Amino acid sequence: MEDSAIIDLYWAREERALSETDTKYGGYCRSIAHNILKNREDSEECVSDTWLHAWNAMPPQRPSILSSFLGRITRNLSFDRCRRQNAEKRGGGTLPLALDELSECVAAPGRVEQALEAQELAEAIDRFLRTLPERECSIFLRRYWYVDSVQDIAARYALRENTAKSILFRTREKLRRYLAGEGIIV
Amino acid sequence: MKEQSEKLFRAIGDVGDDLIARADAPVRKAPRVWVKWAALAACCALVIGAAAFVVPMFRAGSSGLSKAAPPAEAVTMEAPAEEKMTLETAEAPAEAMPEAAPAEPAEQKTRTLPGADCFAVVPESVTRTAADVTLTNEDGAVLALRSEYWLETQADGDWQPLTSNLLKAQSQTDEAAPEPSVCTLHYDWQPLYGELTPGEYRLAQPVILPDGSEYTLYAEFTIE
Numbered sequence: 288m289e290d291s292a293i294i295d296l297y298w299a300r301e302e303r304a305l306s307e308t309d310t311k312y313g314g315y316c317r318s319i320a321h322n323i324l325k326n327r328e329d330s331e332e333c334v335s336d337t338w339l340h341a342w343n344a345m346p347p348q349r350p351s352i353l354s355s356f357l358g359r360i361t362r363n364l365s366f367d368r369c370r371r372q373n374a375e376k377r378g379g380g381t382l383p384l385a386l387d388e389l390s391e392c393v394a395a396p397g398r399v400e401q402a403l404e405a406q407e408l409a410e411a412i413d414r415f416l417r418t419l420p421e422r423e424c425s426i427f428l429r430r431y432w433y434v435d436s437v438q439d440i441a442a443r444y445a446l447r448e449n450t451a452k453s454i455l456f457r458t459r460e461k462l463r464r465y466l467a468g469e470g471i472i473v
Numbered sequence: 474m475k476e477q478s479e480k481l482f483r484a485i486g487d488v489g490d491d492l493i494a495r496a497d498a499p500v501r502k503a504p505r506v507w508v509k510w511a512a513l514a515a516c517c518a519l520v521i522g523a524a525a526f527v528v529p530m531f532r533a534g535s536s537g538l539s540k541a542a543p544p545a546e547a548v549t550m551e552a553p554a555e556e557k558m559t560l561e562t563a564e565a566p567a568e569a570m571p572e573a574a575p576a577e578p579a580e581q582k583t584r585t586l587p588g589a590d591c592f593a594v595v596p597e598s599v600t601r602t603a604a605d606v607t608l609t610n611e612d613g614a615v616l617a618l619r620s621e622y623w624l625e626t627q628a629d630g631d632w633q634p635l636t637s638n639l640l641k642a643q644s645q646t647d648e649a650a651p652e653p654s655v656c657t658l659h660y661d662w663q664p665l666y667g668e669l670t671p672g673e674y675r676l677a678q679p680v681i682l683p684d685g686s687e688y689t690l691y692a693e694f695t696i697e
Binding site: 355366389390393405413417425429431432444445 | 475477478479480481482483484485486487488489490491492493494495496497500
């Protein structure tokens with residue numbers, strides 16, 4: 288079914304919207320959840336919660352790209368669940384490593400640059416990513432949006448693992464310089 | 474630091490939908506470097522091969538054109554060569570060829586002129602209205618006869634064509650002389666010229682050489 292037809296089902300408040308969404312994007316959302324949580328049950332719960340959030344969001348929203356809209360909900364829900372689990376010492380997996388890597392992009396404490404709201408920071412990162420070549424941008428997002436492992440990224444782009452690591456390292460360094468150049472601290 | 478990393482992680486989550494969708498699109502795998510070089514090498518080989526095949530064809534074609542419509546200089550250079558090939562100089566055909574060769578060295582490669590003695594009148598057959606002529610074809614160089622021929626007579630040291638009321642179509646027309654290689658052709662010129670008066674004559678017979686170019690053979694005879 289076309290995305291626009293699925294969105295119409297949400298707007299018409301037809302419950303078939305949920306089954307159609309699960310048929311088309313269930314696997315996509317489960318892989319995002321599993322990358323973050325590394326737990327099948329937790330991932331399944333997050334995906335179910337995603338459909339509920341989508342049901343509540345449409346209407347009034349009418350997303351232009353349904354997959355990204357749903358994936359973002361799953362990612363945020365999974366991230367929140369992972370944080371709770373880490374607080375309870377139950378966590379693990381790829382996310383902590385990804386967060387450690389991202390800490391390289393954070394300005395050192397004590398700097399006086401402007402601290403931005405989350406949305407402004409997202410816009411700055413969006414601008415930065417659009418300056419990158421398509422492949423570098425996608426590799427960065429596979430790692431820090433989809434939370435793919437470095438091995439999976441290397442396989443996806445037919446790279447050696449060290450090459451993938453090297454590309455990610457250089458991109459993080461570029462992001463750090465970009466944010467510093469914009470006078471942004473996180 | 475951990476909070477900042479999480480803030481950054483959340484911010485990355487809010488980048489444009491188009492970027493997120495693009496990162497999930499199937500990857501177009503770049504061809505391996507050796508594949509690109511191999512493709513380039515194959516293209517080069519194809520071009521070189523085609524050039525090696527086409528350029529000689531162009532050369533052959535252009536030389537054929539120059540034969541079909543030779544420039545004025547070529548005609549004037551060739552005329553004396555033809556005269557050398559007449560029976561008049563039959564005693565020294567070997568010298569005649571080297572003289573023509575420097576004038577058109579390229580043409581000599583593709584055009585082998587028949588020897589002067591390959592076209593000769595049979596003396597005992599000569600009458601005032603007819604004669605037999607032997608045509609000798611060299612191996613692998615069969616000549617094709619044109620349908621027309623004419624007679625010339627010697628006047629003031631030059632060969633002048635006899636005037637004729639008709640253009641003669643000869644019976645052995647445009648056919649290659651049979652191999653092996655000596656054949657006798659009978660020429661009856663009475664319809665063209667009537668009875669010849671005593672004097673020196675020569676019979677001019679255009680032929681087509683094996684390479685497709687045209688040439689004129691001459692055979693001299695005397696009417697007593």
